[in-house]
Amino acid sequence: MITFEHIRKQFPDGTVAVDDLDLELPSGKITVFVGPSGCGKTTSLRMINRMVEPTSGRILVDGEDVLEKDPAVLRRGIGYVIQHAGLFPHRxxxxxxxxxxxxxGRSKKERRAAAMELLERVGLPTAFADRYPSQLSGGQQQRVGVARALAADPPVMLMDEPFSAVDPVVRDQLQQEFLRLQSELGKTIALVTHDIDEAVKLGDTIAVFRAGGHLAQVGTPQELLERPADDFVRDFVGRDRGFRGLSFESAASLPVRPLGEVGGARLVLDDSGRPVCWEGPGVRGGSAPVEGTFTAHDSLRLVTDLALSSPVATAVRVDGAGRADGLVPHHDLVDHLAARRAPA
Amino acid sequence: MIDYLSNNSDVVLAALRQHVPLAFLPLLIGVVLALPVGYLGVRFGWLYHPLLNASGIVYSIPSLALFVTLPYVLGTRILSPVNIVVALSLYTLALMARTVADGLRSVDASLTEAATAMGYRRTRRLLEVELPLALPVVLAGVRVAAVSNISLVSVGALIGVGGLGALFTRGFQLFYPAPILVGVILSVLLAAVTDLVIVSIQRAVTPWSRASARRA
Structure with missing residues (x-):
């Protein structure tokens, strides 16, 4: 656990970057610091490994005051990942x-063996081991950056905008793999981002900072989307928070209709019962492929998206084997969404 | 010219044998001194500009003036090769202190920060991260200093210690172009070979700087 106690940081020019910050980052969880630029989120992160020294207050990592430790020794026990990876080009x-x-001071053999294992863990072929960073793509470099942070198996990791320098497709991939890795490793992670979508996707807890180094709200992604504490958080979370909030709601309780005709179209299945396409006069051109399906484990966000993009405004549910087992026309979905907000 | 060479090979070889140490000893001394001086210019930012000015001034002193002044300062004999070594060491130091400082400054600040955040202390970070990354710039400076030293040694001939430069003064005094030509060719060859050696060293010690060109 990482604990900020009355942390204040005032720079020599008088700017107060962080003001009386009290925050707990639970062990084994990802806590995301998010906020506009200049809100003190990065300064707060960097105070954990003393890259920035607080003006007053205490920071405890697993009960130990970081200010009482030798900075270099402290830092070797805390993984650190930065934007653009920051790999050493000469190594x-x-x-x-x-x-x-x-x-x-580990032996060369021991270091190399551990590093090779980590490369595989972050999804890089070991053939890359003897290349130089400049021979890797941005996404690959970032994986190496994550492996480097994990090399000494530190209990705590700090990540400063780790995925913001890569293109959206690669970013999404890195985020997914990062979550998979974290589910195996259970590190205590502090991650800074300016991207609220990334915060919602990665955070177990999100701390929203506002200018001047104040905390606007701390909560789970769902709490933030559903119950923003004030106008600042509401604006920051964005106008489509209602839609994005559906990511946290399961499609399990959504009523489905049996397979049959919907709006002048019929669902065509293959021999094993998997949906193939819609056919009938209700479909423009007579036929259109089924481009996506959901299972009971998916979110309402996915179902809504499928219904909106379907040629017949209907999402198709499948079972674990991919066989179609129910339909959700968009008006059923709207009724369901309305009902969950209605007073009992 | 061939006649001159075959008749005077001992003179030419002696000149070359004098020339090489007079050029390379100061190179070594200057570079070794420039490393700490250049580092100080980076470590203490306020020293950087005074350092630039000082090196500019030293470098602008005409070499002949320095050769004839040093005996008074050092108490050496006017014909002592020490004068040449000290003078060229000063030029190398002036050139390289600046180059070392610029090389260290060329290292991306985010990399030194990353090194610190991994748990590097200052000295080890300098030796393992900053200096290796400054090497391409530093070695480019060494190439310039080496060639510059090789050509400046010749000026020493005017005060009697000049390696291949002695061939120039001799040819000039005798109105005889052959020794001049031999001196010029050998100077250029020496400079070219030296440059080639330094480039090879550079390629061997900074394999990473060419890696991006080989990117598949």
């Missing part, structure tokens, strides 16, 4: 990953 990939074990 090979495997040597980059082994940076902290090298500082800790």
């Amino acid at each position: 090979t990939v495997v040597d980059n990953v082994a940076t902290v074990p090298h500082l800790l």
Whole structure:
């Protein structure tokens, strides 16, 4: 657990970056610091490993005051990932990953073995081990950056805009893999981003900062989307928070109709019962493929999106084997969404 | 010219043998001194501009003036090769202190920060991260200093210690172009070979700087 106690940071020019911050980052969870630029989120992150020294207050990592430790020793025990990865261009990939074990004086053989294992863990072929960072794409470099932060198996990781320098497709991939990795490793993670979507996707807890280094709200992504504390958070979370809030609601309780005709179209299945296309006079051109399906484990956001994009405004539910087992026309979905807000 | 070479090979070889140490000893001394001086110019930011000015001034002193002044300052004999070594060391230091400082400054600040955040202390970070990354710039400076030293040694001939430069003064005094030509060719060859050696060293110690060109 990481605890901020009355942390204040005033820079020599008088700017107060962080003012009386009290915050707890639970062990084994991802806490996202999000907010507009200049809100003190990065400064707060960097105070955890003393890259920035607080003016007053205490920061405890698992009960120990970071200000009482030797900064270099403290930092070797805290993983650090930055934007653009920040890999050392003069060192090979495997040597980059082994940076902290090298500082800790581990043997060359031991370092290399551990680094190789980590490369595989972050989804990089070990053939990359002896390349230089400039021979890798941005996304690959960022994976190496994550592997480097994990090399000494620190309990705590700090990530400063780790995925913002790569294109959206790669970013999405890295985010998914990061979540998978975290589900295996259970690190205590503080992650800074300016992107509320990333915060919602990655955070177990989100701390919304506002200019001047104040906390506007701390809560789960769902709490933030459904019950923003004030206008600032409401604006920051964005206008489509109602739609995005559906990500947290399960499609399990959604009523479905049996397979049959919908709006002048019929669902065509293949031999094993998987949906193929819509056919009938209700479909423009007579036929249109089924482009997506959902299962009972998916979110209402996906169902809504499927219904909106379907040629016959109907989402198709499938079972675990991919066989169609129900239909949700968009008016049923609207009724369901309205009903869940109605007073009992 | 061939006649001159075959008849005077001992003179030419002696000139070359004098020339090489007179050029390279100061190079070594200057570079070794420039490393800490250049580092100080980066470590203490207020020193950087005074350093630039000082190196500019030293470099602008005419070499002949320095050669003839140094005996008074150092108490050496006017014909002592020490004068040449000290003078060229000063030029190398002036050139390289600035280059070392610029090389260290060329290292991306986000990398030194990343190194610190991984748990590097200052000295180890300098040796393992900053200096290696400054090497391409530093070695480019060494190439310039080496070639510059090789050509400046010749000026020493005017005060009697000049390696290949002695061939120029001799040819000039005798109105005889052959030794001049031999001196020029050997100077240029020496400079070219030296440059080639430094470039090879550079390629060997900074394989990473060419890696991006080989990117598949």
